[in-house]
Amino acid sequence: MDVLSDVVAVIRTGRPRAAHVRWHAPWGQEFASVPGSAGFQVVLRGSCWLLPPDAEPVQLGAGDVVFLPRGSGHTLADSPETLVAAPACGPEGHELYDSYASDSVDRSGGSGPVTVVLCGAYQLDPSGTHPLLLTLPDLIHLPAHSDRHPELRSAVELLAAELENPRLGTDAVVPALLDTLLLYILRIWFTEQPSQGNTTGWAAALNDPPVTAALHAIHRDPAAPWSVAKLATEAGLSRAPFARRFAMLIGQPPLGYLTWWRMTTAARLLRTSDAPLRSIAAQVGYTSEFAFAHAFKRMHGTAPGTYRRNN
Template sequence: MDVLSDLLHRARARNALVRQLIRRPPWSLRFTEPPSLTVVTTLAGHASVWLDEAGADGAVTDGVVTDGAGTASVRLAAGDIALIAGPGGYTIADDPATPPQVVIHGRQKRLVDGSTQAPDTQRNLAPRTYGDGLPGATIMLRGAYGLRGDAGDRLLGMLPPLAVVPAGPATRAALDLLATEATRDEPGQDAVLDRLLDLVLVLALRAWCAGTETAPAWYQALADPAIGEALRVLHEDPARRWTVAELASRVGMSRAAFAARFTALVGEPPLAYLTGWRMTVAADLLRDAETTVAAVAREVGYADPFAFSVAFKRIRGASPSMWRRRTP
């Protein structure tokens, strides 16, 4: 299993929320308690997205324009995708000048005082589809993820708070399919939407990482045939008692050359990377109070629970038992 697939598999919470809004301007929605990762796109028309808080340096980074007053906004044309990561709130509107009409806190909607057009955003046009549905309307699609655990944090660490992926043929085809399925209500529909949203997310992550210099080192290392293969086997079987020599032999390199290339591309030696990933897996396993420390140790390749506890404390700063008591 490759690194990105492993992260998505371990971090992914089920039952993602997918909603479609079809509405003519002006409209504005503010999200005050969003999930850890949101995918927003416009299928027709345009929209603006900005975070509640942002830097005030007037910079342009990955398509996000900071106006110098602490408010960042990005304009999404048809087919563009915004990935919003982190716990902070954000607003989606037809224009940054449009004041919020609806505040959404979790799954609760509240009309903003003085708004006369906001009720249209709650008119049900089809399954998971809201708005006025009139000609010339913006069509916006929003998918919300609740990522879990340390694997989720590692996945979110790939992204800035707001990343934008320009429209492209691959993502557009997936978005059209997701939009079509979002309006259906047939057996297995939630499973279909979960998988289609995963597809959109993976394609968007690929496109963003390919277009930025700030992608994680391990992602960039996947392009190297030897190091990419080494990362794949480490994630496929993290409990195995890997040695640098065995990994080097697996990818057809000398031990010294492999260790040097892995460290240069990934940013840390092979076994240090493996230990860090094992502790990520272990931290998530420890969230289950019914799983013993000894069982977690075996799951991540430690026959001796004491040796596992020493390694976990060195990486995480607390023993497995203490970490479990501190972590919700």
């Protein structure tokens, strides 16, 4: 798998949720902070205001996408002056997001203009947080453009159609589309960052062909006997320049990232499969089950067997 696909596969857990909501002005709704989750809001029709707790209001129009990678609290309203309802989101999740197997939600605030919003949430695994996500801001706003992000627009339209008119197979289609939407949002964000002058960090790394080639090699085959020299060959650079370049962009040396990714992959396998420990050890590059258990405990603070029982 490529790096971004792997990151999403590791960090997301449980079932993503979404709802297709019609708001009738005047309306205002607070969405409380939900640690361990990521959320998004997509304006499908009409307009509204995003009211972050510690920033200026942002006007949103049809087609605008807002992504909150850390589940930060926020408010949507037809106007910054509208009185806001109590939080619709609690620590156990969002009541609206459980509605996608039924009709669209209709929130009647009044008889004014209608705004249609696609609300969604992803549950994240805090133990598998990839450093790529740590570089994201608390709020990402992708404004609508008629000639930009056609794939994101198509995913939004497909998801909205399924939520507005559920049919046979909707319960299978919606989670897949939500994962697709998440990937498109992250792809667009990281692709567009270099134009803003970033020279270090994951945005720069994912747009740097040599480092990206090495990352893809690690993610494609974490069990391979990688060395700095072999990864440098994948990157098309000599050993020393590659090691400096990788560490500058990623924030850790190549073999440090390799070990971290192996142990993160092992944790996912322990949670999601009943494969024996020796098999998991082999899948992440360890011929010795003892050496694997030692490395795993050093990173996760517990033995692989105990981790599996507790998760």
